[in-house]
Amino acid sequence: MSEAQEFKYIGQRTIRPDGYDKVTGRAQYGADLSLPGMIWGRTLRSPHAHAKIVSIDTSKAEAHPDVFAVVTFKDFGSVEGESINAGEGAADVLDLARNCLADDKVLYHGHAIAAVAARTERAADDALDLIDVKYEVLSPVMDVEDAMKEGAPVLHEDMFTQGYEETPSTPSNIATRLEMKMGDIEAGFAEADVIVEREFRTPTAHQGYIEPHACTARYDEDGQSMVWCCTQGHFDVRTSTAKLLGLDLSKLKVVASEIGGGFGGKTVVYQEPVALALSRKAGRPVKMVMNRDEVFIATGPTSAAKLKAKVGAKKDGTITAMQGWMAYEAGAFKGSPMMPGVMTMFTPYDCGNVQVEGFDVVVNKSKVAAYRAPGAPQAEFAAEMVVNEVAEKIGMDPIELRLKNAAKEGTQTIYGPKLKTVGLIECLEAARDSDHYKSALADGCGRGIAAGFWFNIGGQSSVSINMNTDGTGTILEGSPDIGGSRASMQMMAAEVLQIEPSNLKPIVADTDSLPYSQGTGGSRVTFATGMAVIEAAEDVVKQIKERAAAIWNVTAEQVDYADGVAINTAGEEKMSLAEVCQAAEKTGGQISGTGNINARGAGPSFAVHLCDTKVDQETGKVDVVRYTAIQDAGKAIHPSYVEGQFQGGAVQGIGWALNEEYIFNDDGVMENPGFLDYRIPLASDLPMIETIIVEVPNSFHPYGVRGVGESGIIPPLAAVGWSVGDAIDRKVEELPCSPPRVLSLIQNG
Amino acid sequence: MAKSHVSTSINGEPVEYLCDPGDTLLDVLRNELQLTGTKEGCGSGDCGACSVTLNGRLVCSCLVLGVEAEGAEVGTIEGVGANDKLHVIQEKFLEHAALQCGVCTPGLIVSTKALLEENPNPTEEEARYYLAGNLCRCTGYDKIIRAVMDAAETMREGA
Amino acid sequence: MALVVFSSELQLFTGEECTHVEAARFKEIVAELVDKYESLTEEKLMEMAVAIDGEIIHTPFLEVVGEDSELHFLHRISGG
Numbered sequence: 007m008s009e010a011q012e013f014k015y016i017g018q019r020t021i022r023p024d025g026y027d028k029v030t031g032r033a034q035y036g037a038d039l040s041l042p043g044m045i046w047g048r049t050l051r052s053p054h055a056h057a058k059i060v061s062i063d064t065s066k067a068e069a070h071p072d073v074f075a076v077v078t079f080k081d082f083g084s085v086e087g088e089s090i091n092a093g094e095g096a097a098d099v100l101d102l103a104r105n106c107l108a109d110d111k112v113l114y115h116g117h118a119i120a121a122v123a124a125r126t127e128r129a130a131d132d133a134l135d136l137i138d139v140k141y142e143v144l145s146p147v148m149d150v151e152d153a154m155k156e157g158a159p160v161l162h163e164d165m166f167t168q169g170y171e172e173t174p175s176t177p178s179n180i181a182t183r184l185e186m187k188m189g190d191i192e193a194g195f196a197e198a199d200v201i202v203e204r205e206f207r208t209p210t211a212h213q214g215y216i217e218p219h220a221c222t223a224r225y226d227e228d229g230q231s232m233v234w235c236c237t238q239g240h241f242d243v244r245t246s247t248a249k250l251l252g253l254d255l256s257k258l259k260v261v262a263s264e265i266g267g268g269f270g271g272k273t274v275v276y277q278e279p280v281a282l283a284l285s286r287k288a289g290r291p292v293k294m295v296m297n298r299d300e301v302f303i304a305t306g307p308t309s310a311a312k313l314k315a316k317v318g319a320k321k322d323g324t325i326t327a328m329q330g331w332m333a334y335e336a337g338a339f340k341g342s343p344m345m346p347g348v349m350t351m352f353t354p355y356d357c358g359n360v361q362v363e364g365f366d367v368v369v370n371k372s373k374v375a376a377y378r379a380p381g382a383p384q385a386e387f388a389a390e391m392v393v394n395e396v397a398e399k400i401g402m403d404p405i406e407l408r409l410k411n412a413a414k415e416g417t418q419t420i421y422g423p424k425l426k427t428v429g430l431i432e433c434l435e436a437a438r439d440s441d442h443y444k445s446a447l448a449d450g451c452g453r454g455i456a457a458g459f460w461f462n463i464g465g466q467s468s469v470s471i472n473m474n475t476d477g478t479g480t481i482l483e484g485s486p487d488i489g490g491s492r493a494s495m496q497m498m499a500a501e502v503l504q505i506e507p508s509n510l511k512p513i514v515a516d517t518d519s520l521p522y523s524q525g526t527g528g529s530r531v532t533f534a535t536g537m538a539v540i541e542a543a544e545d546v547v548k549q550i551k552e553r554a555a556a557i558w559n560v561t562a563e564q565v566d567y568a569d570g571v572a573i574n575t576a577g578e579e580k581m582s583l584a585e586v587c588q589a590a591e592k593t594g595g596q597i598s599g600t601g602n603i604n605a606r607g608a609g610p611s612f613a614v615h616l617c618d619t620k621v622d623q624e625t626g627k628v629d630v631v632r633y634t635a636i637q638d639a640g641k642a643i644h645p646s647y648v649e650g651q652f653q654g655g656a657v658q659g660i661g662w663a664l665n666e667e668y669i670f671n672d673d674g675v676m677e678n679p680g681f682l683d684y685r686i687p688l689a690s691d692l693p694m695i696e697t698i699i700v701e702v703p704n705s706f707h708p709y710g711v712r713g714v715g716e717s718g719i720i721p722p723l724a725a726v727g728w729s730v731g732d733a734i735d736r737k738v739e740e741l742p743c744s745p746p747r748v749l750s751l752i753q754n755g
Numbered sequence: 756m757a758k759s760h761v762s763t764s765i766n767g768e769p770v771e772y773l774c775d776p777g778d779t780l781l782d783v784l785r786n787e788l789q790l791t792g793t794k795e796g797c798g799s800g801d802c803g804a805c806s807v808t809l810n811g812r813l814v815c816s817c818l819v820l821g822v823e824a825e826g827a828e829v830g831t832i833e834g835v836g837a838n839d840k841l842h843v844i845q846e847k848f849l850e851h852a853a854l855q856c857g858v859c860t861p862g863l864i865v866s867t868k869a870l871l872e873e874n875p876n877p878t879e880e881e882a883r884y885y886l887a888g889n890l891c892r893c894t895g896y897d898k899i900i901r902a903v904m905d906a907a908e909t910m911r912e913g914a
Numbered sequence: 915m916a917l918v919v920f921s922s923e924l925q926l927f928t929g930e931e932c933t934h935v936e937a938a939r940f941k942e943i944v945a946e947l948v949d950k951y952e953s954l955t956e957e958k959l960m961e962m963a964v965a966i967d968g969e970i971i972h973t974p975f976l977e978v979v980g981e982d983s984e985l986h987f988l989h990r991i992s993g994g
Contacts, residue, residue, distance in 0.1 A: 028857030029845040031792015031832035038791040266858025270994025298797040376994035422986035423965030489855035528993020646852035657895030681801035690887035
């Protein structure tokens with residue numbers, strides 16, 4: 007589809023169907039399920055960032071009168087190092103198991119070692135103190151520079167760098183090296199009149215969802231089991247948990263509770279296999295809920311990174327060459343999002359000479375998890391800062407420079423295909439014409455602009471629509487609703503069936519009730535699960551036509567369907583959807599549509615953000631005074647929740663740019679594992695976040711949808727970073743722009 | 756350790772419970788009384804997800820002991836609306852799409868109710884500062900503040 | 915004959931930027947490429963996504979491409 011379509015329901019701002027439960031407190035989240043006979047699980051965590059485990063003695067804990075079970079790595083049985091699809095792409099099972107409970111080594115402060123299930127949470131905590139672990143403490147490696155040095159302590163003796171023509175024969179902390187290039191980078195720089203090159207750093211930052219990880223697990227006598235948990239992908243929780251515990255998939259039901267934020271961080275398992283192992287041993291249901299400090303030290307975060315960007319341009323603004331280098335922290339196990347970093351870094355630009363090299367590096371921090379457009383914010387931060395400096399050097403408006411070089415349909419990407427229709431130019435034009443950009447900057451303020459690119463994904467989604475005898479229906483989907491997507495599913499089904507959205511009840515079904523569905527991530531749900539909903543609804547319409555045709559003794563082709571009514575084109579008869587559903591008993595049984603798909607053709611979403619900041623010259627404190635987020639939605643199904651994604655992404659990016667960072671002491675122990683010291687943005691820190699929804703339809707989606715969840719977190723890092731630099735007449739090279747760092751820039755340049 | 760007996764009032768109804776002296780009011784609400792609308796985000800008073808009122812004063816229930824509710828009046832999210840009708844604040848949160856994941860929403864609604872009882876006509880800045888103790892990671896606060904300002908206006912008109 | 919364009923990473927195996935393939939079915943295209951380039955393995959190609967005329971397909975097992983199609987192998991993307 008490419009032309010603008012007319013819609014009956016899509017594009018309205020309906021009340022979300024799950025909203026009433028959420029404003030009244032009825033909605034049940036990860037920690038809200040209690041079962042009869044339930045006991046509590048708690049986790050013993052490593053006080054060291056890097057150590058060998060010499061021995062673990064759990065006998066005293068097991069003897070505690072309130073303790074029912076203690077588990078360690080050994081309780082996972084035999085896990086081998088095979089690759090499974092466990093959330094955010096392929097994961098190594100052995101790494102996953104070793105992250106849930108350490109095997110012979112602890113690799114970060116907070117690494118889980120053992121878990122106890124006891125009558126009360128307090129008793130479980132007391133029993134943890136009775137577990138005796140002997141360590142041989144090793145030197146921690148806390149950043150990519152130290153980790154990549156020759157002679158650095160090695161985390162994994164069996165890790166040999168992949169990605170060189172010849173794999174090295176000695177182990178190192180570099181898991182993977184990746185290089186992508188096109189054109190002639192040297193020739194490109196030779197053509198340039200201006201070249202800017204800088205080095206940047208971004209901190210370890212956490213997804214910061216307000217709901218800690220939580221689950222309740224129950225293992226029954228007959229081997230049937232159930233896990234209730236807050237997750238972005240309950241089918242992937244089932245895969246991982248079943249693998250670690252050696253269960254058949256049919257014997258493990260995973261129920262996705264309501265989820266209190268995830269942003270990528272709830273795509274992997276931490277406690278779920280442990281809780282089920284405890285339940286199996288204890289013969290009781292087990293609940294596990296992380297404390298906030300556990301969330302910080304042992305889940306997420308995203309990669310800290312060191313990056314270099316070099317961009318060359320002619321005086322007229324034509325960019326001639328773009329070169330990047332990046333090293334991303336993976337945390338304790340390989341698998342940082344360096345690869346998408348390499349792929350996205352310069353994608354907003356139509357430049358033929360590009361070269362990017364990336365390194366995936368293990369360090370003694372918790373294993374990184376996906377975080378909203380994983381890998382892209384760091385890489386594009388470096389790129390956008392340098393592009394802004396190029397514009398400054400040649401005296402060109404930064405939006406004009408971007409418009410001159412903007413990626414568009416047909417632009418060759420570094421990662422493979424040429425782009426199809428995309429909306430970057432439309433976003434840039436909307437930024438240029440916005441009230442914000444046309445307004446003069448207040449005294450003492452700085453202004454920054456940046457673009458962002460994210461691919462978005464499709465993937466497997468399974469949907470059933472079951473029609474009731476009164477013409478209402480239930481939509482069963484397998485994608486946990488993290489930001490209002492049930493409203494979108496309801497509207498898309500309503501659009502196909504041409505009935506009021508409120509007549510359709512969307513439900514996130516458990517793993518027993520639907521075929522496999524990939525998790526909520528990659529901005530895929532409204533796009534891919536939406537396509538599955540449309541397909542299921544079209545299946546219902548097809549059956550409605552067939553049933554009406556049978557009643558009228560005509561062929562299905564002779565039946566039209568419009569405005570919720572089947573019409574006999576060979577006669578005069580009409581039947582409403584409700585009437586056909588009511589007659590289903592007489593025409594072959596109840597009506598149910600399915601859409602089990604592997605969605606293809608995800609459309610990238612470009613974003614452009616504008617940021618004005620004011621800097622207190624005496625303290626270095628930065629205030630965001632005006633902010634505008636512009637992004638291509640393809641088609642906004644529910645505009646309020648599309649704006650919500652733009653605003654939420656922007657503010658997470660603002661937090662990353664201004665305040666958020668992990669602080670470690672010399673022993674690799676995190677010193678700020680709480681919301682007081684790891685400071686995410688508060689209501690009082692922010693202005694309204696203005697939004698402009700651009701709609702350049704994705705030709706591969708029936709309604710033109712692009713995912714919108716992730717791109718919005720990319721531009722803030724450079725929009726804020728450049729704005730702060732502009733306000734203090736300095737060049738920012740390191741995030742976050744926290745008061746001490748900004749003050750030091752003001753004072754020392 | 757012996758449990759303490761507590762007589763209190765929750766959302767206007769008399770309630771009695773037994774709790775450990777070390778249990779927080781949040782533990783009691785969630786685990787003893789199954790009032791799970793009040794959420795735990797941090798356990799240290801930093802996030803506001805567990806906001807309730809204690810004798811009309813807005814508090815983090817994770818920082819109050821269960822025994823401190825003796826003889827007090829506790830207000831939770833479960834008591835904000837009437838039996839069959841949402842409170843104006845709840846309606847405005849829905850209308851303005853002021854929630855995404857919704858886990859901070861009960862705390863924000865309890866806090867907003869406390870704000871508007873103290874100050875029926877807050878400026879945007881006053882609202883932002885009053886609600887600064889309620890963290891939301893999904894929305895960027897924009898739609899929350901719009902919902903709060905609209906609720907304030909509607910409540911003033913209805914008063 | 916469809917055109918297969920190789921990323922810089924795959925060029926390490928193929929030694930050239932692109933090639934034409936006879937086959938139309940994806941599985942046969944992969945077999946043809948593995949035959950032609952000694953160091954390129956089926957496993958390597960099958961773990962990648964493919965873009966056919968710009969449409970990114972995560973698991974392109976049964977695809978049939980047109981005479982004038984352009985194919986790019988690329989890394990599978992996940993997300994947050």
